[in-house]
Amino acid sequence: xKKIGITGGIGVGKTYVSDILRKLDYPVYNSDxxxxxxxxxxxxxxxxxxxxxxxxxxxxxxxxNSSRLSSLVFSDRLILxxxxxxxxxxxxxxxxxxxxxxxxxxxxxxxxxxxxxxxNNDLDAVICISADDNLRIxxxxxxxxxxxxxxxxxxxxxxxxxxxxxxxxxxxxxxGKTSLLMQINEIIEDLE
Numbered sequence: 001x002k003k004i005g006i007t008g009g010i011g012v013g014k015t016y017v018s019d020i021l022r023k024l025d026y027p028v029y030n031s032d033x034x035x036x037x038x039x040x041x042x043x044x045x046x047x048x049x050x051x052x053x054x055x056x057x058x059x060x061x062x063x064x065n066s067s068r069l070s071s072l073v074f075s076d077r078l079i080l081x082x083x084x085x086x087x088x089x090x091x092x093x094x095x096x097x098x099x100x101x102x103x104x105x106x107x108x109x110x111x112x113x114x115x116x117x118x119x120n121n122d123l124d125a126v127i128c129i130s131a132d133d134n135l136r137i138x139x140x141x142x143x144x145x146x147x148x149x150x151x152x153x154x155x156x157x158x159x160x161x162x163x164x165x166x167x168x169x170x171x172x173x174x175x176g177k178t179s180l181l182m183q184i185n186e187i188i189e190d191l192e
Contacts, residue, residue, distance in 0.1 A: 007110075008112070009164065011151070017174065020181060027107045032111070084117060092122070126168040128165045129171075170187045172184065
């Protein structure tokens with residue numbers, strides 16, 4: 001089984017590309033969705049996060065106060081690194097278990113911070129999704145209702161898009177002009 005990463009900065013269209021792969025019957029693991037889920041359900045992880053950031057990082061029902069965590073991590077790289085160091089071992093373990101349940105010859109792992117977390121070291125190749133910054137910002141404004149200032153803060157907390165492209169094995173341009181399906185099919189042909 002080949003394990004292929006899908007990464008790129010916020011707003012490039014990673015989930016959109018992942019949805020296309022799912023329609024082509026390839027399993028896709030979404031690291032961001034899984035991390036949100038386990039940060040609200042895994043009691044060991046919840047306790048580790050509370051120990052580091054205080055009880056008030058969670059509501060009384062053990063639901064993560066996402067807005068509080070976001071305000072902490074996107075304003076301080078050390079806090080971002082700390083939360084990632086706590087959460088990522090749980091994601092790594094979950095991904096390994098997920099892979100054991102798959103029968104496809106190729107599986108995909110979508111992660112915004114694939115390189116930052118070191119997850120790329122356990123993969124056979126990485127695809128970087130790319131888009132122009134202005135297009136990314138407009139997508140995020142529509143999708144999340146965030147301000148441009150907030151979006152630029154998030155973008156600055158991630159590895160530079162050009163650097164991600166250089167570190168990746170493949171690149172997909174998601175600018176609305178080039179066929180995503182054609183680019184995806186070319187990569188899959190090369191992987192098989």
